[in-house]
Structures are given as structure tokens and as C-alpha cells.
Amino acid sequence: MRVVIVGAGIGGLALACGLTRDGHQVRVLEKADGLRLDGAAVTIFSNGAAAADGLGVPLDGLGGRVETLSFGTPDGREFARADLRELHRRTGYAVATVPRRAILERFADALPAGTIAFGREVTDVETPAADAPAADVVVGADGHRSAVRRAVLGDEPAAPNGWTSWQGLTKDVADLGTHARCLIGPQGLCGLMPAGDGLLQWWFDVGTDRPEAGGTVGWLRDRFRGYADPVPDLLDHLTEADVQEYRHVTHRVLDRWGTGSTTLLGDAAHAFPPSQAQGANQALEDAWLLRRALAAGPGNLRSYERIRARRVRRISRLATSEVTNRPPSTAARLAGRLLTPRLLARLQLAAIRRASSVLNDDRPE
Structure with missing residues (x-):
């Protein structure tokens, strides 16, 4: 089939890799003039890694292993x-x-030359074509402000919930080995994760408070100065250029994501906050199942959407609650003391499995 994918993010490029391997003619339309290599890192959990492997482009060797x-x-x-x-x-x-840049470059390098057309903004999509009238299938992978979503589902934008991540990727600040830490208090959450090659992925999740214009670093220093090492050292080394703002938004996860031979994946279909670190993983899950659906032709698009909506709705509700960003309750502290590290990981895996198509071998019908 001839497939047009709108958006060259993680989900769009992953899908392009899988479909190309199946022999489809794939064209990716990206409004930017090149790969959007800004952004910090993302945590690839087992479900996302399995999906990437299943799409033919494993992420082995990228980023920093997180063992605890x-x-x-x-x-x-x-x-x-x-x-x-x-x-x-x-x-x-x-x-x-894994740094977002590294994932995008691996996927892009796996595609035939000319697959991605840069500088091609899609603003108004008529099903089933997007800047390519001969397309058999159009996939909107163009983020939470998706033009494809607006065209086929109407203008119901992702809603902010008041939380913001102030994040970045910094070298040589702290060597965490394979250990990641989250420190949570009334001022917000500070997360620290090893991202490979001496890089530290860090973020500060804050509720409705915001810094004054041009004063983000000073505001973060004042707010989080009392947090344990290595947070003060990290804050001392930050510049305004290091800090990226990521506002938390949420889509209402619909059962149907398209019409005719048009569909969506990733944030275009189901944006939700990053508090469960599943955004990129769920986009990879979408790409994995959509590839499987298209193996039998475009008639399985609605089945793909129903399956993925049921899966992703579970993790979206949990992420939208921002429960991990709030100081732990007495019950949570007690549970943390009673649960062994292995048992806590098994509970986390159980939650991931409920939201996973690849770990459950879902099949569109």
C-alpha cells in the first residue's frame, strides 16, 4: 500500500520503519526543516523496547541502562x-x-533515502489523502496539536492540567551508575536518570506555580535548593539554555481515532502527562499494532483503534492523576517499606502489561 505518515517523531518514524520492511510505499511528511532533535531523553520500558524490536529497529545500545x-x-x-x-x-x-535525538536518528537511518519529506506542513487533511492524493492510508503522528486529528475528529485540543516539567539533559553533573532517583516534596518532584555517555536526564515537576519571565533557573534554585545531593550541584550548573519547558496536557481517549483510511497514533491520538514515563512507549506500541493491522489491509484501522484505546486509556488515567508527583501518603510510605524492590517492580510491570499490546500479543480483527 501507499502510506502517508504526517509527523517525523518517534511514533511516526517507528511506523515508517515497520511498514517499509513489509514492502509498503511510505512517505513521511514533516513540517520542520529537519529532524526535531531538541528535547531531552525518554525512558524506554520493556514494552517500548519490545515494540521497537518488533518493528525491526531495536534500540539496543542506546542511552543508559536503568536497573533500580x-x-x-x-x-x-x-x-x-x-x-x-x-x-x-x-x-x-x-x-x-535514551536521548530523544538518539532514537530519532536510529529510526531515520533505517529508512530508505527520501522517505522523509521535510518542510511539508499539513494544515487541512481531506480523508484519505494528506498532501498525497494517491495515498491508500494516512496516519496522523503529528503530536498533541495534530492537524490530522482536527481534520477528522474536530477541534477538541488536549487540555493542560496545570503541571509542568522543567527538564534537560546535562553532562558530567552526577554519576548515578544504573540507578534512577525521584525526590518528592511539597515543592514538587525532582527526577534524575542516567542517560548514557555521561549524560544525566533531569526534570522538575511543578504544579500551578510558574517562574517570572526569563528567570527559570533562579526560580528552580530557590524552590529546590533544600533537596538532597546531587540536586544543589545540578542547579548550580544550570543555565537558562539548559532548561526546556514541557507542559502536561491530556486528551480524552476516544474509541475511534479516524475515519475511512485515516487514523492516528501517539500524542495525536492520546496525549497524557509524562508522570508514568509511558508517552514514547505507547507511541511505539501504537506503531507496532498498526503495522500488524495494515498487514491485512486498511480495513483493520478501526479494530486497531479500539484495541489501543482500551489499552492506553488505563495508563492515561494513571498519568493524568499525577499521583507520583505528590508527596506520598502514610499508606504509600507503609507500602514502600513492606514491598520488596522485586515485588514493587512486578507491580509496575503488571500496570505496564495492562496498557501493552505487544506484551499481550494483541491482534486486530
Whole structure:
């Protein structure tokens, strides 16, 4: 088939890789003049790694392996720890934090030359064609402000929930080895993850408060200065250029994501906050199942949407609650003390499985 994919992000390029391997004629339309290599890193959990592998472009060797994840209070006292090696043991796929740039470059390098057309903005899509009248299938992978979504589903934008991540990727600030940390207090959450090659992925999740114009770093220093090491050292080394703003938004996850031979994937279909670190993973899941659906022709698009909507709705509700960004309750502290790191990881994997098509071998019908 001739497939047009609108958007050269992680989900769009992953789908292009899988469909190209199946012999389809694929064209990716990207409004930017080149790959959008800005942004920090993303955490690829076992489901996302399995999906990328299933699409023919494994992410092996990229980023930094994450074997343990701890949660603590601002003074550094740990109240819960997950042994993420358990996910590797049970699925065959490890957890890693990978710079977004590295993922996009790996996918792009795997595509035939000329697959991606840059500088091609799609503003008004008439099903089933998007800047390519001969397309058999059009896939909107153009983010939470998706033009394809507006064209086929109407203008119901993703709604902000008040939370914002102030994030970045910095070299030589702290060597965490294979351990990731989250410190949570009334001022917000600070997350720290190894991203490979001496890089540290960091973020500060804050509720409705915002810095004054041009003063983000000073505002973060004032707000998080009392957090345990290495947070003060990280803050001392930051410049305004290091900090990227990522506002948390949520789509209402619909059962139907398109009409005719047009559909959506990733944030275009189901944007939700990053608090469960599943955004990129769910986009890869979408690409994996959509490839499987298109193997039998465009008639399976609605089945793909129903299956993925049911899966992603579960993780979207959890992420939208921002429960991990709030200081732990007494019950949560008690649970953290009672649950072993391996058991906590198994519970996390159970939640991931409920939202996973690839780990459940879903098949559109």
C-alpha cells in the first residue's frame, strides 16, 4: 500500500520503519526543516523496547541502562525502591533512558533515502489523502496539536492540567551508575536518570506555580535548593539554555481515532502527562499494532483503534492523576517499606502489561 505518515517523531518514524520492511510505499511528511532533535531523553520500558524490536529497529545500545529506581523525600530518605532488572528477567527487555535525538536518528537511518519529506506542513487533511492524493492510508503522528486529528475528529485540543516539567539533559553533573532517583516534596518532584555517555536526564515537576519571565533557573534554585545531593550541584550548573519547558496536557481517549483510511497514533491520538514515563512507549506500541493491522489491509484501522484505546486509556488515567508527583501518603510510605524492590517492580510491570499490546500479543480483527 501507499502510506502517508504526517509527523517525523518517534511514533511516526517507528511506523515508517515497520511498514517499509513489509514492502509498503511510505512517505513521511514533516513540517520542520529537519529532524526535531531538541528535547531531552525518554525512558524506554520493556514494552517500548519490545515494540521497537518488533518493528525491526531495536534500540539496543542506546542511552543508559536503568536497573533500580528509588523514591525519596527531599532530604534523601528513601521510602520505596523498584528493582527494574525484574522487568528484564520477565520480558527479555531492559529499561533504559535514551536521548530523544538518539532514537530519532536510529529510526531515520533505517529508512530508505527520501522517505522523509521535510518542510511539508499539513494544515487541512481531506480523508484519505494528506498532501498525497494517491495515498491508500494516512496516519496522523503529528503530536498533541495534530492537524490530522482536527481534520477528522474536530477541534477538541488536549487540555493542560496545570503541571509542568522543567527538564534537560546535562553532562558530567552526577554519576548515578544504573540507578534512577525521584525526590518528592511539597515543592514538587525532582527526577534524575542516567542517560548514557555521561549524560544525566533531569526534570522538575511543578504544579500551578510558574517562574517570572526569563528567570527559570533562579526560580528552580530557590524552590529546590533544600533537596538532597546531587540536586544543589545540578542547579548550580544550570543555565537558562539548559532548561526546556514541557507542559502536561491530556486528551480524552476516544474509541475511534479516524475515519475511512485515516487514523492516528501517539500524542495525536492520546496525549497524557509524562508522570508514568509511558508517552514514547505507547507511541511505539501504537506503531507496532498498526503495522500488524495494515498487514491485512486498511480495513483493520478501526479494530486497531479500539484495541489501543482500551489499552492506553488505563495508563492515561494513571498519568493524568499525577499521583507520583505528590508527596506520598502514610499508606504509600507503609507500602514502600513492606514491598520488596522485586515485588514493587512486578507491580509496575503488571500496570505496564495492562496498557501493552505487544506484551499481550494483541491482534486486530
